[in-house]
Amino acid sequence: METVKIKQKARIIEKELLAPDIYRMSFETTLCNEAVPGQFILVYPPDSSKLLGRPICITDVSEAGQSGSGCRKVKLSIVFRVSGGGTREIAACDKGDALYIEGPLGHGYPVDDDIISGRKIVLLGGGLGAPSLLFLAKKLTDKAAVILGYRDSSLNHFLADDFKALGHDTLIATDDGSEGIRGNVLEAMEKAGIQADLIYACGPMPMLSAVKKYAEGHKIPAYISLEEHMACGVGVCLGCVVKTTEKDPHSNVSNARICTEGPVFDVKDVEI
Ligand SMILES: Cc1cc2nc3c(=O)[nH]c(=O)nc-3n(C[C@H](O)[C@H](O)[C@H](O)COP(=O)(O)OP(=O)(O)OC[C@H]3O[C@@H](n4cnc5c(N)ncnc54)[C@H](O)[C@@H]3O)c2cc1C
Ligand code: FES
Known part of the structure; x- marks a missing residue:
């Protein structure tokens, strides 16, 4: 569409x-x-x-x-x-x-019944990744586990209370351990003993690469929102491409535009 x-x-x-x-x-x-x-x-x-x-x-x-x-x-x-x-x-x-x-x-997070039904949903937000997940959390009818990662306590765990107010189990992780669980969001998930069946994630690229590796290693579906640099924002300049695992049948190249085909991708479809 x-x-x-x-x-x-x-x-x-x-x-x-x-x-x-x-x-x-x-x-x-x-x-x-x-x-x-x-x-x-x-x-x-x-x-x-x-x-x-x-x-x-x-x-x-x-x-x-x-x-x-x-x-x-x-x-x-x-x-x-x-x-x-x-x-x-x-x-x-x-x-x-x-x-x-x-x-x-752009295209949003897929939330069809056949994707979410019966699964333990985990939302992983690193830094400024949390804002995109809050709208998703509002739409989820079942309780999800939310893990929000911050550099340190000076960021006032922004938006964490908004996720809690929606009834989701919300954990805070900080890189320096000054608040919540010490470590990144994936380390916090493991430390808290949370077993995800489906992950939605948004955050810095190293975090999203780790989420892809984790999801593929555990054979679970995961959708990530890529927030790379953009120019036109509407598919014209090709200033925002990401490498894809498959060739596009029309253009015959292994690229997708984050602004139009994304920003949300199935981890299986992108090379990051
Ligand atoms: C799909 C998408 C969604 C986004 N959503 C949010 C959001 O919800 N909240 C938010 O705070 N930011 C978000 N961003 C990042 C935001 O667009 C940039 O921070 C902003 O464009 C920077 O513009 P500027 O003129 O202030 O900075 P510039 O002067 O253009 O750049 C200042 C600094 O920010 C860096 N930067 C520029 N663009 C990005 C980018 N896309 N990602 C990371 N660093 C960047 C530059 O490298 C530079 O170091 C999103 C980006 C994309 C592509
Ligand atoms: S920003 Fe121009 S094509 Fe995506």
């Missing part, structure tokens, strides 16, 4: 500092009312000299009434870290300001 490209100016209705340099921002919009977990939006910094939108995962979508034209309005939330000029400009905007956003883009 091709993603329809839609860009709109959206008003910021909430902004919250969750941890140093990490913000939750919510927009009121008629875009994304059909968004699914794992999809992302492009957020355009207000300085028009920065032409490219910054890809940010959709963390939540909830009803916000009807627009004047009868379209369903939603409150669309994102969580992002200030990592460079674009995200700094976005973070400098306040409630009441409006920014161009575009989306929903």
Whole structure:
């Protein structure tokens, strides 16, 4: 299914500092009312000299009434870290300001019954991987195990309370052991004796490579969201390709575009 490209100016209705340099921002919009977990939006910094939108995962979508034209309005939330000029400009905007956003883009986490039914589901979020999994956690009706990895306690285990409030068993792991279980999310899963039958993961590439190795070693399905660098965000520039295990029958190359075929992939389908 091709993603329809839609860009709109959206008003910021909430902004919250969750941890140093990490913000939750919510927009009121008629875009994304059909968004699914794992999809992302492009957020355009207000300085028009920065032409490219910054890809940010959709963390939540909830009803916000009807627009004047009868379209369903939603409150669309994102969580992002200030990592460079674009995200700094976005973070400098306040409630009441409006920014161009575009989306929903990409393909989300597969959650069909034949994939999830009867399985022990584990969500693994490393750092800024947690925001993409929160929307997924909201849609899961069965209790999942959630393990969130942080560098250290200074990140205030951001979003962990949101996962807990949804009723999921939520564990915290830190690299330095300053909070929760010491180690990465996979080490924490093993230390806590959690046996996964199905993994959904988002986080830095070394973590996702380890998840692929673990899932293939244990012969369990796993889906990962890749957050590599992007430019156009809509499949045109080929600036975001990942190597795939199979050749694409149309292009005859072993590549997929993260922005269009992803960002979520079955671990079996990508070489990372
Ligand atoms: C599909 C997708 C979803 C994403 N979701 C989120 C999210 O939910 N929350 C969030 O905080 N970030 C997310 N990112 C990363 C975010 O897009 C980048 O941090 C942002 O574009 C950086 O823009 P900038 O102008 O602030 O920084 P730039 O000046 O462009 O870069 C500043 C620094 O950030 C690094 N950087 C740039 N892009 C990325 C990237 N894609 N991944 C890792 N490092 C990067 C650069 O190498 C550089 O070191 C996502 C990326 C993708 C592709
Ligand atoms: S970012 Fe341009 S093709 Fe993916």
